[in-house]
Amino acid sequence: MKIYNGECISGGVAIGKIVFIKKKKPNAEHTVVLDSQSEKKRFFDALEAAKRELENLYECTKQTVNEESAEIFDIHKMMLEDDDYINSIIEEIENNHTNAEYAVCETGKKFAKIFSSMDDEYMKSRSVDVEDISQRVVSSLKGEKCACSILSEPSIVVADELTPSETVQLDKRFISAIVSAKGSALSHAAILANIMNIPALIGADIPLEESLDGKTAAVDAYNGKIYLEPDKDVLSSLQGKIEEDKKRLEQFEKYRGKETVTADNKKIMLYCNISSPDDADYVLKNDAEGIGLFRSEFLYMGRATPPNEEEQFNAYKQVAEKMKDKCVIIRTFDLGADKQAEFMEFEAEENPALGMRGIRLSLSRENLFRTQLRAICRAAVYGNLYVMYPMISSLSEIHRVKAICKSVQEELINNGEKTGEIKQGIMIETPASAIISDELAKEVDFFSIGTNDLTQYTLAADRQNQSLGETYDMFHPAIFRLIEMVCENAHKNNIWVGLCGELGGKEDAIPKLIDLGIDELSVSPKKVLPTRRIISNSQAHPQDLMK
Amino acid sequence: MTKINYTIKDQTGIHARPAGMLVKLASSFKSDIKIETDEKSADAKKIFAVMGLNAKCGQTITVSAEGEDENEAIEKIESFLSNNL
Numbered sequence: 001m002k003i004y005n006g007e008c009i010s011g012g013v014a015i016g017k018i019v020f021i022k023k024k025k026p027n028a029e030h031t032v033v034l035d036s037q038s039e040k041k042r043f044f045d046a047l048e049a050a051k052r053e054l055e056n057l058y059e060c061t062k063q064t065v066n067e068e069s070a071e072i073f074d075i076h077k078m079m080l081e082d083d084d085y086i087n088s089i090i091e092e093i094e095n096n097h098t099n100a101e102y103a104v105c106e107t108g109k110k111f112a113k114i115f116s117s118m119d120d121e122y123m124k125s126r127s128v129d130v131e132d133i134s135q136r137v138v139s140s141l142k143g144e145k146c147a148c149s150i151l152s153e154p155s156i157v158v159a160d161e162l163t164p165s166e167t168v169q170l171d172k173r174f175i176s177a178i179v180s181a182k183g184s185a186l187s188h189a190a191i192l193a194n195i196m197n198i199p200a201l202i203g204a205d206i207p208l209e210e211s212l213d214g215k216t217a218a219v220d221a222y223n224g225k226i227y228l229e230p231d232k233d234v235l236s237s238l239q240g241k242i243e244e245d246k247k248r249l250e251q252f253e254k255y256r257g258k259e260t261v262t263a264d265n266k267k268i269m270l271y272c273n274i275s276s277p278d279d280a281d282y283v284l285k286n287d288a289e290g291i292g293l294f295r296s297e298f299l300y301m302g303r304a305t306p307p308n309e310e311e312q313f314n315a316y317k318q319v320a321e322k323m324k325d326k327c328v329i330i331r332t333f334d335l336g337a338d339k340q341a342e343f344m345e346f347e348a349e350e351n352p353a354l355g356m357r358g359i360r361l362s363l364s365r366e367n368l369f370r371t372q373l374r375a376i377c378r379a380a381v382y383g384n385l386y387v388m389y390p391m392i393s394s395l396s397e398i399h400r401v402k403a404i405c406k407s408v409q410e411e412l413i414n415n416g417e418k419t420g421e422i423k424q425g426i427m428i429e430t431p432a433s434a435i436i437s438d439e440l441a442k443e444v445d446f447f448s449i450g451t452n453d454l455t456q457y458t459l460a461a462d463r464q465n466q467s468l469g470e471t472y473d474m475f476h477p478a479i480f481r482l483i484e485m486v487c488e489n490a491h492k493n494n495i496w497v498g499l500c501g502e503l504g505g506k507e508d509a510i511p512k513l514i515d516l517g518i519d520e521l522s523v524s525p526k527k528v529l530p531t532r533r534i535i536s537n538s539q540a541h542p543q544d545l546m547k
Numbered sequence: 548m549t550k551i552n553y554t555i556k557d558q559t560g561i562h563a564r565p566a567g568m569l570v571k572l573a574s575s576f577k578s579d580i581k582i583e584t585d586e587k588s589a590d591a592k593k594i595f596a597v598m599g600l601n602a603k604c605g606q607t608i609t610v611s612a613e614g615e616d617e618n619e620a621i622e623k624i625e626s627f628l629s630n631n632l
Contacts, residue, residue, distance in 0.1 A: 075567045078594045085595060111595060118601050122562055126598065129563075276558070298558060305605045311556035 001234065004226040006179060006201030010193040011222045013241045014156060014177035015230070020213040021159035021166060028101030028138055036094045043089060043100040046140035051077050053136065057169070076133045085111060101141050108134025125187055132163040151175065156217050160208055162189040177219040179204045179226055201226065252529035256287050260532045262514055266540035269520035270532055271327065273500055277315050280322045282525040287532075290327035292448065292522025293388075293500040294319060296372065300333055306343050306368055312375035320383025327384050329448070329522075330376055331427065332369065334358050334390040353456070358391025358427075363400060373408045380420025388425045388448055393432040398443045427500075429453035434482040441493035448522070449486060451501030455479055474503050480512065487517030491543065498522060510534045517541035549621045550611040557632045560603035565631045570594045572627055578614025580624070591624075 033039045054077040061070035079085060085107060092103035108130055115127035151157075151174035159166070161182040167189045178193050183202040193200035199221035206212070206226055218227040218238045227234050260270040271292030272283040283291055299307040299315060319328055335344065336357025344365070349355040362369040376387050389401055405424060412419040428434050429450035437447065451474070456463045458479060461472040483499075490497040498520030503509050505523050507530070513521070514535060523531050555561065561569075573580045573591035580591040584606055589596035591610070602608055610628075612620040 071564055071567070075563045075594070078567050078570055082594050082596075084593055114595070114599055120560070120601055120603070122559060123598070123601055126563060307605070308554070308556075311604070314556050315558070 001231045002228040004204060004206040004228065006204030006206075006224050006226060008200075008221045008224050009183075009190045009202050010198060010200040012177070012197065012199030013218075013220050013222065013238050013245060014154075014199050015218045015235065015238055015242065016154050016156045016176045016216070018158050018212050018215050018217050019151060019155040020208070020210060021157060021162065022210070023160040023208075028099070028105045030102040031099045032097050033093075033099045034097055036097060039093050039100050040090060042141060043093065043104070043137075046100065046137050047080060047086075049140045050133070050136045051080055053140075054080070072129070076129060076136075079130065079133050080137070101138050104134050104137045104141070121184065125184060128161065128163050128187070132166075135163070156219055158204075158206065158208070158212055158217075162187070177201075177221065179206065179217075179219060181206070181208055248530070252533060255529045255532040255536070258532065260289065260535055262535055262538050262540040264539055266514075266544050268514065268518075268535050269327070269496075269498065270528060270535070271329075271498070271520060271522040272525050272528065273522050274319075277318045277322075279525070280319045284322070286525040286528040288326075288525065288528045290329075290384075291319070291323060292327075292329055292498055292520060294328055294330045296330055296333050297335060300335060300344075304343060306371075309371050309375045309378075312372060313378050316376055316379035316385065317382045320379050320385055323383055325384050327386060329386040329388050329425070331388045331390055332359070332362055332372055332376075335361055353462070359389050359397055359401065360391065362389075363397070366404070370404060370408055373405055374412060377405075377409055377412055377419040377422055378417060380422045381418045382420075385420065386423045386425060386446070388427060388446075390427045390450070391429060391453075392426040392440070393430040395436070395439055395443065398426065398440060402443070428486050428497075429457070429501075431458050431482070434458075434486050437486045438489040438492065441489050441495050444495065446496050446498065446520075447486060447490050448498040448500050448520075449483060449518075451479065451483075451499060451503040454482065454501070455503075458482065474506070475509065479503075480516065483513065483518070484516045487541070488543075491517060496520060505531075507534060511538040514538040514540055517544055519544075548611055548613045549617045550609060551621055551625050552607055552609050553625065553628045553632075554607045555602055555604050555632050558604050560606070561597065561600060561632060563598065566594060566597045568631065569624070569627060570597055572624060573620070576612070576614070576616050576620040576623075578612040578617045578620050580610065580612045580620060583609045583611070 054073045058070045058073040061073060088107040088110065089103045092098055092106055093100060112127040112130040115123050115130060118124060151171045154174050154176045156177045156179060157170060157175055158179045161180055162178065175198055178189060178198060178200040180189060180202050181204050183189055190200065190202065199219055201219065201221055201224060204226060206228065216229055218230040218234060220238060260268045262268060269289055271290040272288040273293040274280060274283060274291055275295045276298045299312055316330060334357065336352055336355060356364065376385060379385060392398060402424065409419050423445040425444050425446035425448060426433065426440065427450045428437060428447050433440060434454065452463065455474055459472060459476060461468050463472055487497050496519040497517065499513060499518050500522040504513065504521045505527055510531065511534065515538065521531060570592060582589050582591050582597060582600060584600050584602050587600050589600050591597060610621065610624055
């Protein structure tokens with residue numbers, strides 16, 4: 001048995017026979033062809049055949065996966081219709097008297113290079129698309145059949161890198177896992193693996209050889225491991241995991257469409273954390289009741305200029321409309337010296353975690369803050385939006401922030417712009433805010449406890465510091481005492497308390513949190529159904545039930 | 548010749564999906580249509596050229612059309628851009 005490693009792109013466990021997909025570089029022999037006219041005709045015929053195949057693939061993918069995944073084949077077809085691409089091939093055939101296969105290959109390489117040399121991750125991945133379409137035309141020229149049905153039984157697909165066509169053409173019923181040496185989270189294969197919930201690893205260090213084909217392997221994507229010809233112990237332990245996973249999934253599906261209530265009938269709001277508007281689809285797919293944390297940083301990071309109001313407005317509106325009447329809580333930008341945003345021009349700080357970040361940064365860059373609030377208030381018309389302020393540590397901060405929000409709304413109304421009603425809440429993630437939460441509760445509409453930072457600051461331990469080991473303890477009693485206090489203070493003042501840190505995703509913590517009085521949990525989309533189940537078996541805080 | 552400027556709002560910039568739709572739309576007009584950034588220029592009817600612009604969020608592009616249906620072309624393209632990019 002040999003053990004290899006890879007990066008998990010999609011979790012799960014699978015055992016099966018390997019089907020090794022050879023890297024198909026569109027290599028073709030170069031031959032000299034004097035009759036360029038007939039060679040051109042061969043090319044155009046093959047081109048048409050390739051376009052027909054793509055039309056079929058589009059339809060087929062639309063049916064079996066979804067329209068979005070199918071669109072890539074529409075793009076492929078457009079690439080095959082592109083004049084620059086076609087002319088480059090024709091020139092090669094005519095000027096150099098080469099065979100069509102070679103001409104297509106060379107052009108494919110040339111165009112693939114244009115993409116792979118771009119600095120943008122997304123564009124780099126598109127070079128795979130160019131190779132894919134060129135391969136398709138070459139196969140057509142060679143009279144090769146489309147490699148659709150190579151899977152005949154549940155298999156573990158191992159490849160250097162999977163092109164969109166390869167990923168889609170593989171019969172879904174028979175893919176147990178995907179292991180690829182290259183690939184990125186932005187690759188088509190990764191996206192598909194996630195939608196289809198297939199265990200997948202990228203960056204795998206397994207040596208790619210034809211001899212892999214037909215060998216038995218076990219993939220434990222949760223732990224990033226591939227076992228080639230696994231021994232009995234590994235097999236039985238992983239088989240056990242597979243059974244568990246299956247049973248768990250069946251259990252969880254029972255909770256789809258159900259309300260989230262505790263064993264003693266307290267309703268809990270079960271929401272999701274998202275980092276971009278696209279994630280909203282997964283929120284709905286996983287049956288969440290709202291978005292408890294919409295991280296707005298994606299709008300600000302990795303760019304040279306700040307996002308303008310229109311851009312922000314569109315992003316928030318998009319999510320508001322998708323979620324309809326379900327709650328969407330937008331957190332204002334939580335950036336700091338350790339989170340990139342070039343245009344901010346951060347000064348170097350000795351202790352970024354204790355420095356100019358979150359609301360402090362927003363208040364010191366009031367223009368940026370006002371722009372964001374304007375966009376949020378305008379988008380509020382289109383759905384059920386709430387706003388939440390990060391890193392609050394004092395009452396005066398809240399007063400300042402509320403005054404700014406009020407003036408932004410008045411400004412909008414005076415300009416005749418539509419603005420929606422917006423509830424305002426704060427993150428409780430500093431010990432100070434937890435301790436004076438009784439005063440703060442009088443000023444806002446809700447709290448959301450950010451346990452990641454709260455734990456860090458309360459224990460005076462850097463959560464990124466691996467050497468601290470047990471010192472950084474998510475389950476430290478001090479944290480639970482603070483949570484209990486915050487819940488009490490919130491409820492005394494008739495506001496609700498949510499939680500959006502990693503602690504909310506820990507199965508062992510959930511019953512305790514519900515018992516302490518938490519009213520809302522915001523988790524990652526995949527955890528929604530499992531969390532609903534745990535909550536249904538938990539007891540609420542006795543005080544909460546007296547309402 | 549009719550021209551407009553447009554600042555890209557979509558976080559991913561001009562990526563494959565809207566590029567494809569834009570090329571399809573541009574190809575439906577008789578006019579010659581060009582898209583320019585600070586650094587490059589592309590024929591709007593060619594997908595490789597449009598994607599090759601690598602136009603990102605926050606960048607301003609200039610779309611210009613020359614031909615008998617240039618006004619309609621610019622109008623429809625502007626509307627497409629506001630709704631998709």
